[in-house]
Amino acid sequence: MKNYHLTLSLLAASLLAAACSTTPLTSLLDQAREDYRVVQSSPKAATYAPLELQQAGDALAQANASADHKDSQEKVDKLTYIAKQKIALAWEVTKQKSAEAESADAGKQRDQMLLNQRTAEADRAKLLAQQAQMDANGARQITETAQADAAAAQLAARNAQDRNAQLQAQLNELAAKKTDHGIVITLGDVLFGTDLARLNAEGMRSAQKLATLLQQNPNRKVLIEGFTDSTGTTAHNQELSERRANAVRTGLLEMGIASDRIAIRGKGEAMPVAANDTAANRQLNRRVEISLSDETGAIQAR
Missing domain, CATH: 3.30.1330.60 (OmpA-like domain)
Incomplete structure (x- = not known):
């Protein structure tokens, strides 16, 4: 009878130790699964970090398989840590490339606004030239001056557009x-x-x-x-x-x-x-x- 109670005590202690040793592992793996779910649910991740997302999914699958196979805690913990690193990398790449895309879009909008402004200035100068041409007194001189102003404005607009486009392209490369x-x-x-x-x-x-x-x-x-x-x-x-x-x-x-x-x-x-x-x-x-x-x-x- 004493041996029977001793055996039960030893078994209970063993189960308690096993429960204590698996709780942190389960928590870590569950956290990795949740982190991956969050990244995977972001449409931007599939667009900007498809390779990193795939690598993170593969790493998490390895950790899940190791846990299902009841491998040692050390092995499962190591695979889970690797998966968390790849999940974090996928998220960082997603955020960085998304920010770069937003910056490029903003630059295009600024260039378009500048182009519209320069074009409007050129159109106004051309209109002044046409109106001046209709004036009988000094029509030739006014027309020539207005045309020159219009040409200069158009050239300035084209030059500004070319410089801004070139600068934006260089900034995008960097x-x-x-x-x-x-x-x-x-x-x-x-x-x-x-x-x-x-x-x-x-x-x-x-x-x-x-x-x-x-x-x-x-x-x-x-x-x-x-x-x-x-x-x-x-x-x-x-x-x-x-x-x-x-x-x-x-x-x-x-x-x-x-x-x-x-x-x-x-x-x-x-x-x-x-x-x-x-x-x-x-x-x-x-x-x-x-x-x-x-x-x-x-x-x-x-």
């Missing part, structure tokens, strides 16, 4: 965004070597595109700001952010941009764009932001 402190171009962590402040080949191509933009818009200036994630000491992050900002400045100088058009600033781990809780988020925080001035050379403060 994935520039319109922010509350002006136009900002972000160079991500992938354009540098790991824990390095030297631009790689892709980074130099981005710097060349920026240099071409500045050469074709001589009145504009840039402020280059380096940022890091929270990994490492504050002093190290500050120094690394300064070196990365200076690497972009050096690249622009070598491409013929005058030094008085370039300002740099190291921000270290300050002003993160995402929480430093995942590898994907930390990569978003490791960046260089380039603020482009307006035509007068002024850059809006943050």
